[in-house]
Amino acid sequence: MKNLMGLIAASILFLGCAHHQDVRPGAEGVHRVVIQTDNEDEGERGAISQANHYCKGLGKSAAFIDENKKYTGDMSEQKYKDGKRLSNVAKVAGGATYVMGGRRESNLGGIVGLGGAVADAALGKAYTVEMKFKCM
Numbered sequence: 001m002k003n004l005m006g007l008i009a010a011s012i013l014f015l016g017c018a019h020h021q022d023v024r025p026g027a028e029g030v031h032r033v034v035i036q037t038d039n040e041d042e043g044e045r046g047a048i049s050q051a052n053h054y055c056k057g058l059g060k061s062a063a064f065i066d067e068n069k070k071y072t073g074d075m076s077e078q079k080y081k082d083g084k085r086l087s088n089v090a091k092v093a094g095g096a097t098y099v100m101g102g103r104r105e106s107n108l109g110g111i112v113g114l115g116g117a118v119a120d121a122a123l124g125k126a127y128t129v130e131m132k133f134k135c136m
Contacts (some may be wrong), residue, residue, distance in 0.1 A: 019049075019050065019053045020033070020050040020051070020053045020054040020057075021050070022034055022035050022046075022047070022050055023050050023051065023054045026132075029134050029135065030065065030132055030133075030134055031051070031054065031132070031133055031134070031135070032130060032131065032132045032133070033047045033050050033051050033054075033130070033131050033133070034047075034128065034129070034130045035047050035050075035128070035129045035130075036072075036125040036127070036128055037125050037127050037128075037129060038084060038120075038123070038124070038125045038126065038127065039127070040069050040127050040129065043069070043127055043128075043129035044067070044069060044129050044131075046129075047129050047130075047131045048062070048064075048131070051064070051131060051133045054135070055133075055135035055136075058135050060135035060136055061135070061136055062133045062134075062135060062136075063133060063134050063135075063136045064131055064132070064133045065132040065133055065134060066130075066131065066132040067129075067130070067131045067132075068128075068129070068130045068131075069127065069128070069129050069130075070127070070128055071126060071127055072126060072127065072128045073123075073124070073126025073127075074126075077126075080123060080126050083119065083123045084120065084123055086116075086119070087116045087117070087119035087120040087123065088116065088120065089116070090112050090113065090115055090116025090119065091113050091116035091117055091120065092116075093109075093112060093113075093116075094109045094110065094111070094112030094113025094114070094115070094116055095109065095113045096109065097109025097112065097113075098110045098113055
């Protein structure tokens with residue numbers, strides 16, 4: 001029981017720190033958060049959330065100074081977006097076929113869904129979101 005309580009306490013501490021794992025404290029109170037993402041909007045929301053959490057830990061609020069979102073992938077941005085869209089279609093269609101199909105269809109759905117997941121992972125996270133902020 002004692003070991004379990006220690007494990008729970010360590011997990012809570014780890015999760016508490018992980019909420020702003022991409023924040024990089026800076027000189028003169030100017031901090032930055034840099035996130036690699038496959039979706040600019042989600043990355044932006046994640047960066048804001050991490051900055052707010054970081055400042056909240058200091059009893060302050062985040063004031064954003066600069067924001068930069070850019071595509072940093074190896075292929076053209078349009079090919080990347082098309083690949084992401086197709087991999088998501090494969091995951092959804094494969095999952096639905098896996099669940100709703102008969103035995104043969106279920107196997108095929110699993111393969112298609114897995115292929116979509118592999119393609120999604122291979123495409124990676126090709127957007128970089130960077131925000132600079134101060135805790136006020």
